[in-house]
Amino acid sequence: MIFQELILQNFGSYCDRHTINLQPxxxxxxxxxxxxxxxxxxxTTLMDAxxxxxxxxxxxxxxxxxKQxxxxFLSQCVCSQAPADAIASIELTFQHVIRISNIDKLAEIRVQRTWNRKGKDKLQVFLDGWDDPTLTETWDERVETWLPLGLSNLFLFDGEQIKELAEQDTPPPSVTTAIRSVLGLELPDRLDHHLEILISKHQRDLAKDEDRQVLESIAQRLNQQKADLETEENRQETLEQELAATDQKLQEAQIQFxxxxxxxxxxxxxxxxxxxxxxxxxxxxxxxxxxxAGDLLPLTLIQPLLQSAQQQGQIELRRHQAQxxxxxxxxxxxxxxxxIQTLKLNRTQTREIQAFLQQETQALAEATSTQSWxxxxxxxxxxxxxxxxxxxPTQIHLTHTHLTHLTHLTTTIEALTLKLQAAPxxxxxxxxxxxxxxxxxxxxECLFKVQLSKRQCLNLRHDIETTKAELKRYSDQHIDQQDTDDFLxxxxxxxxxLxxxxxxxxxxxxxxxxxxxxxCFRCLLHKSSLVHRIMVDQQTFSLTLYNTTGQPIPKQRLSAGEKQLLAIAFLWALANVSQRQLPIAIDTPLSRLDSSHRRNLIDQYFPSASHQMILLSTDTEIGREEVEExxxxxxxTREYLLQHDPVHQRTTVESKYFW
Incomplete structure (x- = not known):
């Protein structure tokens, strides 16, 4: 299968008609x-389309x-900027080998869905340009043989799906269904179910009247239990939807509270x-x-005067001492x-000593001449x-400390007061x-009902298995098989x-x-020696990683990027095992990956995973360096840029990338 062209008209934010050539x-x-x-x-709108x-x-x-x-949903998908009577449509053209008159032929198939704001869609399928009513009427069955819905998640997925798959220990139901489809387990299960019905019917036809009545009674009970299980499963699904709705209401109530x-x-x-x-x-x-304030602290206001008084007092004290x-x-x-006269010094030395003493005497006289205040x-x-x-200084420091604490306390008191005033x-x-x-x-209440319904479903499944065993045991004991041994x-x-x-x-x-x-994982992982082998559980399809010594590697040891690469490797391997040549489309493929892991994904996965790889990326995922590489x-083959106008709520498609 090769996607050739996608045409959107008034779908989502794509107002008017937009054509995207997808041909590689x-x-x-x-x-x-x-x-x-x-x-x-x-x-994401392109993926939805x-x-x-x-x-x-x-x-x-x-x-x-x-519950929509x-x-x-279709009415909601009509572009809000389109006229009231606007027609919305999606056209997807692809090539696929189909068998016509026992001859395989590469045909061009165009699927067109149109609707208006009332939400009733019209499907038309064209084969090689011609309207094909038969293909249109049987489209659900035909597309299921080409790209089953369960397998589509392996080829059309987004970064959020990869993130969820990476964080879960057991694959979600959608991936589990795809795995069973890839492994071919659905056909043996259906055949076994049909054989069981056929054997039960044949046994009832061969039974004696009284035995047939017992068998019919057991079969009716079994059918009723199956019907009850189906009803309970539908009820459980409804209850889970109600639980999700009540959970949303609870969150809204808590937010309002x-x-x-x-x-x-x-x-x-x-x-x-x-x-x-x-x-x-x-x-x-x-x-x-x-x-x-009642002690020495006010003196800080006249601290310069105090220092001057101290200096004056010291001067006056020295004068009194000098006097x-x-x-x-x-x-x-x-x-x-x-x-000095008795020492017989020369005249010069004597004069110098006399001058020194006169100078000291003069200084002392000046010191004693100042006035006292x-x-x-x-x-x-x-x-x-x-x-x-x-x-x-000690009281000034204490004052600053108390003021700092008081300021902080005042701020906190004001905040608490405002909180109390804001309380309803x-x-x-x-x-x-x-x-x-x-x-x-x-x-x-909804949670209790869901749990009760799950327990009821479990009991019904157990009753069904018990009734099946009873039916087989009674058939083996009471039915004469002398003429029917070969068939049974x-x-x-x-x-x-089987x-x-x-x-x-x-x-x-x-x-x-x-x-x-x-x-695939070792190809994507830059630490190729980390994992030697990966095993898949037969029942849950969960993955277990082993190192070179045969010891299991806890999944918690993997980084977020390594877990994402493991999820991508899982999807890549499933696509390979399915042996279906189908396009792969990925929305935001590189989230949470570091540069080395991005490099491996760009080098190994994108060019070789499929004959057609459609990548929808932001400018930070596949940036300038990656696109140049x-x-x-x-x-x-082709590059497009989705230009969104937030004012007019419109998206246009241009034939270029960010750079």
């Missing part, structure tokens, strides 16, 4: 169609709500206690500040001069020095709490053969799948 190079060496666009620019064209109502589209009908201050009202008593405690602490700091020592110093100087005693000057140098009134709080509690109650023996042998075939087929396919996953390898 004919020689097969340039398989990549690169489509760039920012988030919200219309990339491909799925919708192929599968219609059965298409698995994430943005379609669970198909017609409502938070937004309107319900949590504040709940925590108001505790906040009030905190407020009182903080106010008490703040008052304690204020009292300390008042005590400091007291004046006579003693004069007598000492005279004795010194007399001593303070007349402070030494004890007062010592106390003033102690205040200036020690007590006042008791009436509003009761309303909010009642709304939230009712939503919680409805959620709990052949049918039983066929069942045993079981053996299923087991052998599963092992063979799983071995092939394990080998493919291992090779792909261009250099010559693997890109």
């Amino acid at each position: 190079s004919s020689e097969g060496t340039r398989p990549i169609i690169l489509i760039g666009g920012f988030n919200g620019g219309g990339k 491909i799925r919708l064209a192929l599968y219609g109502q059965r298409a698995q589209i994430d943005r379609r709500k669970k 009908s198909y017609s409502e 938070e937004a309107e201050g319900g949590s504040l009202a709940e925590s108001a008593p505790e906040l009030d206690r905190q407020l009182q405690k903080l106010q008490t602490e703040a008052e304690h700091h204020r009292q300390n500040l008042r005590n400091l 007291a020592a004046w006579d003693l110093i004069a007598e000492r100087d005279q004795r010194l001069l007399d001593l 303070l007349n402070a005693d030494p004890e007062s000057l010592d106390y003033l020095t102690q205040v200036i140098n020690h007590q006042l 009134s008791p009436e509003d709080y009761d309303r909010l709490r009642s709304y939230r509690d009712q939503a919680q109650l409805r959620y709990d 023996r052949a049918a039983t042998l066929a069942q045993q053969t 079981q053996a075939f299923r087991t052998h087929l599963t092992l063979q396919k799983l071995n092939d799948l394990e080998s493919n996953i291992t090779n 792909l261009r250099g390898k010559g693997v890109i």
Whole structure:
């Protein structure tokens, strides 16, 4: 299968008609169609369009709500900027080999779906340009043989799907269905089910009247149990949808409760206690500040005057000391001069000593000539020095500390006060709490019903198996098989053969799948020695990684990027094992990958995973460096850029990439 062209008209944000040529190079060496666009620019809409064209109502589209009908979804998909009577349409043209008159032929098939705002779509399928009513009527069956819906998730997927698959220990149901389809387990299961019905019917036909009545009774009970199981499973699905809806309502109620201050009202008593405690602490700091203000702290206002007074007092103290020592110093100087005369020094030395003594005497006279203003005693000057140098700095430091704490406390008190003021009134709080509690109650009720339904389904499955065993046991004991041994023996042998075939087929396919996953993962992983072998569980299809010594590797040891590469390798291997030549389309393929892992994906996966690789990327995933590398390898056939106008809510398609 090769996608050739996708045409969108008034679909989503694609107003008017847009044509995208998806045809890769004919020689097969340039398989990549690169489509760039920012988030919200219309990339996912293209993927939805491909799925919708192929599968219609059965298409698995994430943005379609669970309870939303198909017609409502189609009506929602009509471009909001288009006229009221606008027609929306999707056309997907692809090539596929079909068999006509026992001859295989490469045909061109064009699938067209059109609808208006009422949401009723019209399907037309064209074969080689001609309207084909037969192909249109049997389209669901035909596309299921070419690209089954269960397998489509292996070829049409997005980064979010890869992320979910990477984070789950067991593959989701969609991938599990694809695995069973790839392994070919659906056909043996259907054959075994049909054989069981045939054997049961044949046994009832051969039974005696009284035995036939018992068999009919057991068969009716079995059919009723199967019908009950189907009804309960449908009920469980409905309940799960209701559970999802009630969960959404609960989240909305909780958001409203938070937004309107319900949590504040709940925590108001505790906040009030905190407020009182903080106010008490703040008052304690204020009292300390008042005590400091009543002590020496006000002297900081005249601190320069105090320092000047200290200096003046020191000067006056020295004057008093000089006056007291004046006579003693004069007598000492005279004795010194007399001593010099006896030492018989030369005239020059004598004059220098006399000049020095006169200079000292003059300085002392000047010191004693200053006027006294303070007349402070030494004890007062010592106390003033102690205040200036020690007590006042200590009180200033304490004041700053108390002010800092008080400022912080005041800010916190104001915030708490605002919170308490913003809390709803008791009436509003009761309303909010009642709304939230009712939503919680409805959620709990739905959860209980879902769990009860699951338990009921489990019991019904057990009853069905018990009834099947009873039916077989009664048939073996009471039915005369003398004329029908060949048929029943052949049918039983066929069942045993199917079981053996299923087991052998599963092992063979799983071995092939394990080998493919291992090779693909080691190809994508830059640490090729990390994993030696990957095994797939036969029941759950979960993956187990082993190193070169045969020891299992916990999945938690893998980084987020390595887990994503493992998920991509899983999908790549499943596509390989399916042996179907189908296009691959990936939306946002490189999220959460580092540069080395991106390099391996670009080098190994994109050019070789399929004959047609459609990549929808943002400018940060396949950036300038990556696109230049792909261009250099010559693997890109076409490049497109989705230009979204947020003002007019329209997306246009241009024949270029970001760079």
